[in-house]
Amino acid sequence: xxxxxxxxxxxxxxxxxxxxxxxxxxxxxxxxxxxxxxxxxxxxxxxxxxxxxxxxxxxxxxxxxxxxxxxxxxxxxxxxxxxxxxxxxxxxxxxxxxxxxxxxxxxxxxxxxxxxxxxxxxxxxxxxxxxx
Amino acid sequence: xxxxxxxxxxxxxxxxxxxxxxxxxxxxxxxxxxxxxxxxxxxxxxxxxxxxxxxxxxxxxxxxxxxxxxxxxxxxxxxxxxxxxxxxxxxxxxxxxxxxxxxxxxxxxxxxxxxxxxxxxxxxxxxxxxxx
DNA sequence: TTTAAATTATATTGAAATAGTATACTTTCG
DNA sequence: CGAAAGTATACTATTTCAATATAATTTAAA
Numbered sequence: 534x535x536x537x538x539x540x541x542x543x544x545x546x547x548x549x550x551x552x553x554x555x556x557x558x559x560x561x562x563x564x565x566x567x568x569x570x571x572x573x574x575x576x577x578x579x580x581x582x583x584x585x586x587x588x589x590x591x592x593x594x595x596x597x598x599x600x601x602x603x604x605x606x607x608x609x610x611x612x613x614x615x616x617x618x619x620x621x622x623x624x625x626x627x628x629x630x631x632x633x634x635x636x637x638x639x640x641x642x643x644x645x646x647x648x649x650x651x652x653x654x655x656x657x658x659x660x661x662x663x664x665x
Numbered sequence: 666x667x668x669x670x671x672x673x674x675x676x677x678x679x680x681x682x683x684x685x686x687x688x689x690x691x692x693x694x695x696x697x698x699x700x701x702x703x704x705x706x707x708x709x710x711x712x713x714x715x716x717x718x719x720x721x722x723x724x725x726x727x728x729x730x731x732x733x734x735x736x737x738x739x740x741x742x743x744x745x746x747x748x749x750x751x752x753x754x755x756x757x758x759x760x761x762x763x764x765x766x767x768x769x770x771x772x773x774x775x776x777x778x779x780x781x782x783x784x785x786x787x788x789x790x791x792x793x794x795x796x797x
Numbered sequence: 798t799t800t801a802a803a804t805t806a807t808a809t810t811g812a813a814a815t816a817g818t819a820t821a822c823t824t825t826c827g
Numbered sequence: 828c829g830a831a832a833g834t835a836t837a838c839t840a841t842t843t844c845a846a847t848a849t850a851a852t853t854t855a856a857a
Contacts, residue, residue, distance in 0.1 A: 534750050536666050541753055572817055591825025594832045618666050644791050659776050723854025726803045
């Protein structure tokens with residue numbers, strides 16, 4: 534159970550933009566974060582669409598944060614690139630189908646949802662801005 | 666970010682064994698849980714190796730829990746089939762490589778580890794036995 | 798003691814998700 | 828204009844996940 538590499542990359546990119554306060558072009562960002570140029574462009578597009586990063590076209594173009602780093606959380610960045618955090622795909626489905634017992638009302642769905650909520654709260658509580 | 670289907674299946678299987686207290690053969694277990702026979706055998710092997718389930722060979726063989734259901738947790742079952750819960754693959758690696766800034770000591774590894782620990786504690790706290 | 802019902806083990810295949818690339822296009826600024 | 832940047836879509840490769848196939852071994856009962 535872990536986040537995708539792409540989400541990791543997105544975190545690196547936002548972290549880099551947080552620290553290097555100047556506008557950066559994709560090429561510099563890519564080499565600074567260790568992500569391939571093409572792939573970082575793909576990620577940057579998602580971050581722009583979500584309103585986390587702002588882009589500038591043209592010769593002096595590049596990327597910078599669209600809002601204060603203190604308002605950007607790990608959770609927001611992660612969910613932007615890989616979608617909502619869920620623990621089990623089974624959540625939302627009816628139930629486990631143990632036909633050998635009478636009632637098989639499943640309490641694990643609830644547990645999974647609680648875990649997902651726990652993770653979400655923790656990740657949304659961690660902001661990029663407030664680094665010591 | 667979610668557990669694998671295999672882990673879901675493992676939970677179903679252990680849940681089924683918890684509820685149907687009799688010894689069950691793989692075929693019945695498979696059809697009761699909606700997992701294919703072959704795949705459930707593969708999962709059962711892991712559960713047996715971990716000491717969660719006990720197997721009996723021969724004509725009257727089958728599977729049953731190796732210990733009280735109240736001592737088996739969601740976390741144990743999940744980690745048995747898919748390995749340790751981690752949030753980022755980046756954890757343990759050196760750091761993000763933003764070369765444009767001086768020090769880039771990364772606090773996200775720590776955050777990831779905290780989240781993983783949170784999830785682990787929650788999942789290990791949920792036992793199969795104490796279902797109402 | 799044979800035999801059928803069960804588990805065990807290894808290897809292989811198929812499918813889906815992830816990761817990364819290619820190409821063509823648009824915008825902006827000097 | 829024209830070069831340097833971002834934008835968009837589509838495609839390919841790789842990895843991981845899911846499932847299957849085959850063959851061997853063990854056990855209990857007839």
